[in-house]
Amino acid sequence: MKTLFTKYLNTFKGLSKEVWWLALITLINRAGTMVIPFLSLYLTKDLNFTLNDVGWIMSAFGLGSVIGSWLGGKLTDKIGFYKVMVFSLLATGVLFVALQFLTTFVSFCIGILLVMLIADMFRPAMFVALSAYSKPENKTRSVTLIRLAINLGFSAGPAIGGIIITTLSYGGLFWVDGITCILAALVLINVLNPKTTKTLDDVNTSNPRSAYSDTAFLIFLGAMVLFGIVFLQYFSTMPLYYKDAHLLTELEIGMLLGMNGFLIFVFEMPLIKWLETSRFTKSGLMIFGAILTGLSFIILNLTTWVGVLVIGMLLATLGEMIAFPFSNAFAMDRAKKGNQGEYMALYSISFSIAHIFGHNAGMRMVDGLGFDNTWYLITVLAACCILLLVILQQFLKAKKRFI
Template sequence: MKRLFNTYIDTFKGLSKEIWWLALITFINRAGTMVIPFLSLYLTEDLNFSFNNVAWIMSAFGLGSVVGSWLGGKLTDKIGYYKVMVRSLLTTGFLFIGLQYLKTFELICLGIFLVMLVADMFRPAIFVAMSAYSKPENKTRSVTLIRLAINLGFSAGPAIGGLIIATIGYDGLFWVDGITCLLATLFLINVLHPKKAKAVDSVINENPQSVFKDKAFWIFFFAMVLFGIAFLQYFSTMPLYYRDRYELSEFEIGLLLGMNGLVIFVLEMPLISWLEGKKHSKTGLILLGTLLTGLSFIILNYSSWSGILVIAMLLMTLGEMVAFPFSNALVIDLSKKGKMGEYMAAYTISFSIAHIFGHNIGLQMVDALGYDNTWFIITGICLACIALLVLLKRQLKITGEE
């Protein structure tokens, strides 16, 4: 047991202290954004908005994310990742506090759009910072550590948020969200100021290629949109499937979803470390992750045994653990011929687009076609993603990038 524990700890060795600081700041930030999981409840229960109004507000949420990711990438290339992260966190803190005072539909739409615009400027900046503070051989594991921080934050946030709502109400939630963003800002300034934290791998391209001229990247971009649409079904249509087809309680659904975060926390870093040692191509590993995710949907149509839900969740989790870190590492490699902020912004936008359309598409298909046909179609989307990744692999071989 001790040997197994030591082996697990060894997978974290070699990462710079700046990466650990970034992970801690990410955890504080993600745990703090606890308004997000309760947003639809707040809008319907506290403000008495209709489902139609909530749908439009969530569209404003997604649109703000797209614009914020794009703007964050532009600003990162212009003024640097440190300034973007500080200004994004600081402004987001005040916007979260102010959001509670908006009560009309129009103002809520505008407020949510602005909050997400400013908050998601942070995303491309932190990926560029992560690359700068990581040695080339540690980049994939650094991404994995940041992902662990995000998952832990998302796990802790809803639990703390539920307690706050039960004790002091939704107003307290906005205050805590805002204050945690401000605390994360102070922490960031204290530990990652350029005078204290030095980059170890800052690539400055004197003649950068525009991301819009990079054919390989756009094949990759559309593959990630498709993967995101499939992956997000586990957080919108799949809980409904658990309830309607298997009559699971909210507690049982929570356990299934919680298993995803637990498995990622325990196994992702050792898995990534092991896969890196096998010297597989990043594109091939993303393809493997997509294949596992597609299998997690199709197997549901061939068994009525309740245990199949656990198997499907494990397959999806494995797919996620393989696809996300290596897709991030791949875009870092591709960005070296251009501006990293621009590339990372486009990468994060692919998932923002998946958020805008993925939940809606899945719910509409379930309503019109039923669950079984929906899972067949989602599997088809994964196969389309795999076809694009095969095309990407060929394109990268032609250009000598793989």
């Protein structure tokens, strides 16, 4: 047991202290994002919005994310990642607290768009910071450490969120979200000031390449949009499925979602460390992750046994553990060829676009077709994602042969 634990700890060795600070900041920030998994329940239960209303609100959520990611990438290339991250965290904290006071459909649409615009300016800046503070050989594990922080926060967040809703109300979640964002900003200001930290992988390209002219990257982005639409169902339509089709309570839903984050926290780093030394390519691993995620939906239609929810979550978790770190590492590798902020902004935007269409389409499909037919259609989208990733894999192989 001691040897196993030592090997587990060794998977974290070699990462810079700045990456560890980034992980802590992300943990503090994400521990408070307990509003997001419960947002669809809050909107339908507390504000009495229809599923169509919720779909449009989620689209506003995604649109704000697209604008914020694009703006964050532009500002990162112009003024640097540090200033963008500090502003984003501080302003998001204030806006999250204010969001609870918006109770009409139009005001909540505007409010959630503004919150996500400011909040998602952080993402491209953080990715560029992560790349700068990581040695080239450690980038995938650095990404994985950040994801561990995110998922540790998510594992605690939904569980605590379920308790807060049960004992207090949904309003308390907005306060926690806002306060944790501000706390994360204060930590960032104190430990990652550019005057006291040093970068390990400065990328200075004299003639930077536009991400829009990178064919392989554009194919990759298309696949990530589809993967995002599929995966994001776990944060919009899936909680409704748990509650309406299987009659789970908010606390049980929070525990089930929390299991996802806990498993990632325990198993993802050793898994990534092992896969990094395997013969598999990043594109091949992304394909496998997408296959597992697609399977997590189709099995829900095979039985009404409540245990299938756990099996589905396990498949989705394993798919996520493989697909996300290697897709992120793939994007950072391509970003070395051009403007890093632009590349990482587009990577973030691919998931923001998924937010625009994924939540809305999912809600409308559930409302019009029911859960079973929705899961069939989501599985088809997963298959399209896999096809695009196969095309990317073949494109990269062909290009390599002609170099």
